[in-house]
Amino acid sequence: MLLDVQGQAAYCYTGGKTLDISLPAIVFIHGAQNDHSVWALQSRYFAHHGYAVLAVDLPGHGRSAGAALDSVPAMAQWLLALLDTAGIQQAALCGHSMGSLIALEASHQAAARVTRLALLGSTYPMKVSPALLETARSDEASAIDMVNIWSHANLTGRAALPGMNTTGVAQRLMQRMSAINPQQLFFTDFTACNEYANGEAAAQAVQCPTLLLGGTRDMMTPPKSARLLASSIPHAKTVTVNCGHSLMSEQPDAVLDHLLDFMQS
Numbered sequence: 001m002l003l004d005v006q007g008q009a010a011y012c013y014t015g016g017k018t019l020d021i022s023l024p025a026i027v028f029i030h031g032a033q034n035d036h037s038v039w040a041l042q043s044r045y046f047a048h049h050g051y052a053v054l055a056v057d058l059p060g061h062g063r064s065a066g067a068a069l070d071s072v073p074a075m076a077q078w079l080l081a082l083l084d085t086a087g088i089q090q091a092a093l094c095g096h097s098m099g100s101l102i103a104l105e106a107s108h109q110a111a112a113r114v115t116r117l118a119l120l121g122s123t124y125p126m127k128v129s130p131a132l133l134e135t136a137r138s139d140e141a142s143a144i145d146m147v148n149i150w151s152h153a154n155l156t157g158r159a160a161l162p163g164m165n166t167t168g169v170a171q172r173l174m175q176r177m178s179a180i181n182p183q184q185l186f187f188t189d190f191t192a193c194n195e196y197a198n199g200e201a202a203a204q205a206v207q208c209p210t211l212l213l214g215g216t217r218d219m220m221t222p223p224k225s226a227r228l229l230a231s232s233i234p235h236a237k238t239v240t241v242n243c244g245h246s247l248m249s250e251q252p253d254a255v256l257d258h259l260l261d262f263m264q265s
Contacts, residue, residue: 001054010057014055024052024092024263026052030057033061033147035057035173036057037062041252054082060181070192072102076102080113094117098192111206126194147186217243218247
């Protein structure tokens with residue numbers, strides 16, 4: 001599904017169903033150097049079980065046109081504009097990594113429009129090491145390799161789905177994003193995460209039901225690094241699964257089960 005958002009084409013995957021805005025809406029937001037496809041299982045399941053689904057490609061990612069936005073607040077504004085264009089007044093926001101910051105900031109900018117928050121692989125502050133930032137700026141291919149290794153607990157790539165290699169799929173997706181948008185996409189995304197400064201205030205303002213879902217073996221956003229975020233949203237439910245940062249591919253069924261339980265609670 002293509003929408004015109006802020007004068008640019010924006011792609012949203014609707015889970016294989018025609019978008020029906022009369023249904024409860026859930027928006028899936030990907031992380032750095034990714035696109036909507038990281039939510040393949042979860043977005044499709046919800047779309048076929050009574051939800052209006054939008055799994056977005058952020059500007060400069062996947063099928064969405066335009067340059068990548070360089071700040072989390074700008075991405076949150078874009079997301080809210082996308083909801084306007086789609087005719088969705090309220091939605092649950094489900095974000096992974098950088099996408100979790102976008103969801104959090106969108107809830108701060110327009111609290112009445114966010115019914116639930118699911119923050120996966122999240123932390124605040126989401127600082128990126130100077131070495132990784134520099135590698136993303138000067139040698140994106142090496143940064144992709146580094147992040148791909150750090151994002152997976154099982155480096156053999158063994159997946160729940162026979163014949164699928166999770167690390168290989170993740171690497172090829174990041175490489176494809178580089179080919180689509182060669183303008184230092186990873187560096188832009190990482191810089192936006194690194195410089196986001198409103199997370200604590202945004203978290204303290206959250207009133208809607210919130211889920212913090214993390215991987216016990218996550219090296220990108222380790223569980224202990226999310227303590228400030230968790231303490232700032234005291235009513236949030238915190239859950240961990242046995243995996244690394246790439247929760248949706250390493251533990252797809254567990255992630256789906258926790259999201260279903262959260263949405264139906």
